[in-house]
Amino acid sequence: MLARVADNLFWMGRYIERSEHIARYLSVNYFSSLDAPNDLSQSRPFVLRSMLFMVGEPQADKSMDIIEEEVLFNIGLNPESAYSILNNVKNARENANSARDLISTGLYESINKFYHFIINYDPAVLVKNGLHDFTTNVTEMTAVLRGKIRGTLLHNEAYAIIMMGVNIERATQIIRMINAKYRDALEAQGSYGDKFSNSFEWTTLLKCAESYDMMRRLYKKPPNSISTLEFLILNPNCPRSIMNSLNQVYKHIRDLDTSKHYNKNATAFLVGKVRSEYEYKHIEEIEGDIQNFIEDILSRLVQISTKMEKEYFNY
Amino acid sequence: MxxxxxxxxxxxxxxxxxxxxxxxxxxxxxxxxxxxxxxxxxxxxxxxxxxxxxxxxxxxxxxxxxxxxxxxxxxxxxxxxxxxxKVNPFDFIDELSREQAYKIVQELEFKVDFEPFLRTTHFTAIPSSHGKIFSFNGSKSIFENLQDLNQWVFNHLYYTTNATDVNTTLTEIISNRRGVCQDFAHLFCALAKQNEIPARYVSGYLHQGNGYFGDSQMHAWSEAYVPGIGWLGFDPTNNLIANDNHIKVSHGKDYNDCSxxxxxxxxxxxxxxxxxxxxxxxxxxx
Amino acid sequence: MTKIKNQIFSSYQRNPSLYDEIYDNDGNVKDVYKKLFDLYGEHSIDDYASLNVKARSSFFNQGITFQVYSKKKSQEKIFPFDLFPRIIDPKEWEFIERGAIQRSKALNLFLWDIYHEKKIIKQGLVPMELISSSGNYLHQMMGVDPPGDIYNHISGIDIIKHNDGNYYVLEDNIRCPSEVSYVICNRTALKRALFGVFNHYQTHTVTDYAENLLELLETTKPHGVDIPVCVVITPGMYNSAYYEHSYLAKTMGVELVEGRDLFVENDFVYMKTIRGPQKVDIIYRRIDDLFIDPLEFRPDSSLGVPGLFAAYKKGNVTIANAPGTGVADDKAVYTYMPEIIKYYLNEEPILNNVHTYHCSRPDELKYVLDNIHQLVIKPVDEAGGYGISIGNRLTKEEIEEVKKQVKSDPRRYVAQPIMSLSVHPTYIAKKESFEQRHVDLRVFTVLGKEKEFVLKGGLTRVALKKGNLIVNSSQGGGSKDTWVLKK
Known part of the structure; x- marks a missing residue:
């Protein structure tokens, strides 16, 4: 496979995954806030700021006015903002386009439909009453794409590379959500016991990661900071956890790099190392220093991505 | 020697x-x-x-x-x-009479064989407004005419550095009358071709021990084809027949082929x- | 006998002066079309309109589109596709196929000759200007023996049927002939929309183009290569034919590369893969000659591969079509095709050439100037239907303007009698009815070493504007699925 095309496939996977998480973050936060148990969690500016923080556009100055329509447009459909869902889908399609001979007709057709759905979506509708419709469509279409990736491509190198992109991005987005919600929880504390630990924001976080139901089934208790973080970071059976993503990345890099003798400069070596570290981490180690942990895992993910670029996409 | x-x-x-x-x-x-x-x-x-x-x-x-x-x-x-x-540039045997040579130049087979070096190119195009600048004298042999052309180009242009660059075309050179070896060679080729003699641009080195023009860059001159004799080198920048001071690298239709x-x-x-x-x-x- | 009520053709107007592909002179539907005519007749025009909309959206969703750039944002458009197919019976096709192969082979021999001994010119059969005034003649190709002795691996020959019922060739496209993917897309779309009709006809498949193309390209592999690696090179995803490039690469099962994916080392060509360099032996290029190698041709080309031509000259890589092939694509060469076929193959041309007047010849120039109103004037160096003037469509002022242009540079122009392209029922969405529209046929041939292939189908292009004779997609043309019957 061409190095350039591998690069395109990797990023196609990342952009598809990214658009899903942003869409869900928008919708869950917006709709959870409507009947949230405390005033701050219900406050619209609080929610909008959280959205902006998550997409990497934090608003430091809290005294500034924040306009709902603007935020929703900027994150959803603004062609001028690099982080918008529209641009993510556009980038996914551009990357698919230049690897068009390698992916299935079915997958390309779905990406193409997705793109046309997005660019033809009326921004006026989105900001007025279309948020639910828009985000539901985005998350459904990304699910279709995931199905097509799995079901219509030969599980070979190309597949491994797309899946690496998907999983590295998933881990990254989950961490970004944890980061945003951790900050929100510090501000919007609960009303009893350990107020931070019992913040309503942990429930929202689980819903953003589409993991609330799974978590309730496993823990059978309302989520608090520790159980939420343990589930989203360390539980290998939660399909959206960091651990699961790292396991997936490891599995796919092993499909690419089948050498028995590890080269300490190989991407596979780095992925294996990071994965084992997290496999034997305990939630108490993380809980004491969440902020450092978030920064550490983000930088590890960037390292993996950069290493892949050097080893496989250098052209 | x-x-x-x-x-x-x-x-x-x-x-x-x-x-x-x-x-x-x-x-x-x-x-x-x-x-x-x-x-x-x-x-x-x-x-x-x-x-x-x-x-x-x-x-x-x-x-x-x-x-x-x-x-x-x-x-x-x-x-x-x-x-x-070391060769004497005048040391060749002209096997054909003047008339025979002029006749061969007119033949289709000759024109087809030498087509690349008879066609007008970007750097050897003379604007039509100038008409025929240098006409061959039918009473002289092709070789003699080419020598005259060499002299004519030498006299017509003044060797001046920085007056032209690698992109200057003949339109400008003919009216400004200034240029470097590349421009002399292009003008020679263009006029030889206008008179239906195949000509090509030559790029190479000039040994300057004898005080010739050519600066410390690569040199350029021309070759023209004379039926019965073959390709002969002319250095219009120095009004010379190319000799053992001329070390050839390549030839082509014009500078573009030899850069x-x-x-x-x-x-x-x-x-x-x-x-x-x-x-x-x-x-x-x- | 009760006639089947045929709603959808009820408003079809037949102009008796035009050659209609589905009706004979007496107004009866021709045998090969009878079944289809009846089958389509069972539908109402509303059914038809909705099928048409579905077919269009299928093209759109598959991304079989081209970009139209306007001030603010670029728009994607599909090539209009007509659901009523054109049918060619086996006998007629056999004739077209032989004629197409004959032309492709003659052009290949012509190219060999003009890059070697140039006998045809020395013998005075064609003028020297075919090479000396052509911007597409590459001196770098003189004396180069292309692998397998093939220059024009891929050709697209544009054929029309005149109102005398005979086929005429309008153009031989051998520079970078395109649009073959539409043949396959059209077939797929028609099968999706109206699969039932295929049960009643035995039609040759068109999906075998890519496999034949690859097989024949491989016969022209460089010397000493055992199993060749073939790639398709594209200018990139913003090229209007990018869909076709990716389609061909995908169906051939080879990599689709851009110039930046390749490099040359020691005169061999490699592509940059995730496992390091891999040698490339055959390049099907969709980049024009002057852009393939910035060190040899246009230095500002970022589409090509530095050093590629040197690798080619050494015989280490096959380029299809060979560099310099475009010279035989000039319209001036077309006009000598009968001579070219006779000279190299010692055969009579199977397909007719349209008689051509050369404005470079004084007597013919005079004829042209006196008869512009019944001639088509074409510049010899433009492609895509640009710069063409059709005499009987011009106003007096326009005629004078064309005369002036021709007189100022007669060598640039040729003229031909106005050919009347045959017409075919075509669904016109705006009017919700079938109407006569002019059509041509592009036939795709592939030459390999001692082997050749003609795609049994071709692309029927249709001029969607009423009365328009120019079918090129760049000029608002559409296309039809074309069925070649087995028996």
Whole structure:
């Protein structure tokens, strides 16, 4: 496979995954806030700021006015903002386009439909009453794409590379959500016991990661900071956890790099190392220093991505 | 009798930004022919990239360099030594009569065979407004006419550096009457072709020991084809028949086919370039 | 006998002066079309309109589109596709196929000759200007023997049927002939929309183009290569034919590369893969000659591969079509095709050439100037239907303007009698009815070493504007699925 095309496939996977998480973050936060148990969690500016923080556009100055329509447009459909869902889908399609001979007709057709759905979506509708419709469509279409990736491509190198992109991005987005919600929880504390630990924001976080139901089934208790973080970071059976993503990345890099003798400069070596570290981490180690942990895992993910670029996409 | 020459060609490039993707092609190796024999070819670049030997589209030897590592400065140095046979440029046998030669030039087969060197090119196009600038005298032989043309070009243009550049066309040169060897050679070729004599542009080195014009860069002159004799070299810059001071590298329809250095460099910033050529006649041999 | 009520053709107007592909002179539906005519007749025009909309959206969703750039944003458009197919019976096709092969082979021999001994010119059969005034003649190709001795691996020959019922060739496209993917897309779309009709006809498949193309390209592999690696090179995803490039690469099962994916080392070509360099032996290029190698041709080309031509000259890589092939694509060469076929193959041309007047010849120039109103004037060096003037469509002022242009540079122009392209029922969405529209046929041939292939189907292009004779997609043309019957 061409190095350039591998690069395109990797990023196609990342952009598809990214658009899903942003869409869900928008919708869950917006709709959870409507009947949230405390005033701050219900406050619209609080929610909008959280959205902006998550997409990497934090608003430091809290005294500034924040306009709902603007935020929703900027994150959803603004062609001028690099982080918008529209641009993510556009980038996914551009990357698919230049690897068009390698992916299935079915997958390309779905990406193409997705793109046309997005660019033809009326921004006026989105900001007025279309948020639910828009985000539901985005998350459904990304699910279709995931199905097509799995079901219509030969599980070979190309597949491994797309899946690496998907999983590295998933881990990254989950961490970004944890980061945003951790900050929100510090501000919007609960009303009893350990107020931070019992913040309503942990429930929202689980819903953003589409993991609330799974978590309730496993823990059978309302989520608090520790159980939420343990589930989203360390539980290998939660399909959206960091651990699961790292396991997936490891599995796919092993499909690419089948050498028995590890080269300490190989991407596979780095992925294996990071994965084992997290496999034997305990939630108490993380809980004491969440902020450092978030920064550490983000930088590890960037390292993996950069290493892949050097080893496989250098052209 | 023959001469031994050593030639040093060097080029230096400086870029303001890092260059990650660059390709160069040098067309600077002396041609091997009846009068030129190689002794040594040595080529170096400062970034330790591989020097690849190849040929260009017209069959002349080239050296290609494509660095794998990024750089800001790169320099190249070529050292050639060769033996050049001393020849008397007037020492040929003209097998055909004047009339026969003029007749052959008119034949279709001749025109087809020499089509590349009879066609007008970007650098050898004379604007139609000028009409026929130099007409051959039918009572003289083709060779004599070409000698006259050589003299005419020499007299018509003043050798002036910096008045023209590699992109200047004849329209400007004819009216400004200034130029360097490239411009002299193009004008000679254009006028020979206008008179239906095949002519080609020659790129090479000039040994300047005898005070000829040619600066410290590569030199350019022309070759014209005379039926019954063959290709003959004319150096209109110096009003000479090409001789053992002329070391040929390549020929072509015009400068475009002979450009000594072609580069494809993906750079965003500015760059500075320096070239120099040194030709030394080392010894005379018996 | 009760006639089947045929609603959808009820408003079809037949102009008796035009050659209609589905009706004979007496107004009866021709045999090969009878079944189809009846089957389509069972539908109402509303059914038809909705099928048409579905077919269009299928093209759109598959991304079989081209970009139209306007001030603010670029728009994607599909090539209009007509659901009523054109049918060619086996006998007629056999004739077309033989004629197409004959022309492709003659052009290949012509190219060999003009890049070697140039006998045909020396013998005075064609003028020297075919090479000396052509910007597409590459002197770098003189004396080069292309692998397998093939120059024009891929050709697209444009054929029309005149109102005398005979086929005429309008153009031989051998520079970078395109649009073959539409043949396959059209078939797929028609099968999706109206699969039932295929049960009643035995039609040759068109999906075998890519496999034949690859097989024949491989016969022209460079010397000493055992199992060749083939790639398709594209200018990139913003090229209007990018869909076709990716389609061909995908169906051939080879990599689709851009110039930046390839490099040359020691005169061999490699592509940059995730496992390091891999040698490339055959390049099906969709980049024009002057852009393939910035060190040899246009230095400002970022589409090509530095050093590629040197690798080619050494015989280390096959380029299809060979560099320099475009010279035989010039309209001036077309006009000598009968001579070219006779000279190299010692055969009579199977397909007719349209008689051509050369404005470079004084007597013919005079005829042209006197008869512009019944001639088509074409510049010899433009492609895509640009610069063409059709005499009987011009106003007096326009005629004078064309005369002036021709007189100022007669060599640039040729003239031909106005050919009346045959017409075919075509669904016109705006009017919700079938109407006569002019059509041509592009036939795709592939030459390999001692082997050749003609795609049994071709692309029927249709001029969607009423009365328009120019079918090129760049000039608002559409296309039809074309069925070649087995028996």
């Amino acid at each position: 023959s001469l031994k020459y050593s030639i040093v060609y060097s080029a230096e490039n400086h870029y303001d930004t890092w260059i990650a993707d660059a390709h160069w092609q040098f067309l600077i190796i002396p041609e091997e022919n009846d009068t030129q024999t190689h002794i040594k070819i040595d080529f170096k670049n400062s970034v330790h990239a591989i020097n690849e030997d190849s040929v260009n589209g017209y069959g002349f030897k080239t050296i290609r360099v494509q660095p794998r590592e990024k750089f800001k400065d790169i320099s190249f140095e070529a050292n050639f030594s060769l033996v050049k046979k 000594p250095l072609k580069g494809v460099v993906y750079a965003s910033g500015k760059n500075k370039t320096k070239h120099s050529v040194q030709v030394v006649a080392q010894q005379q041999q018996q």
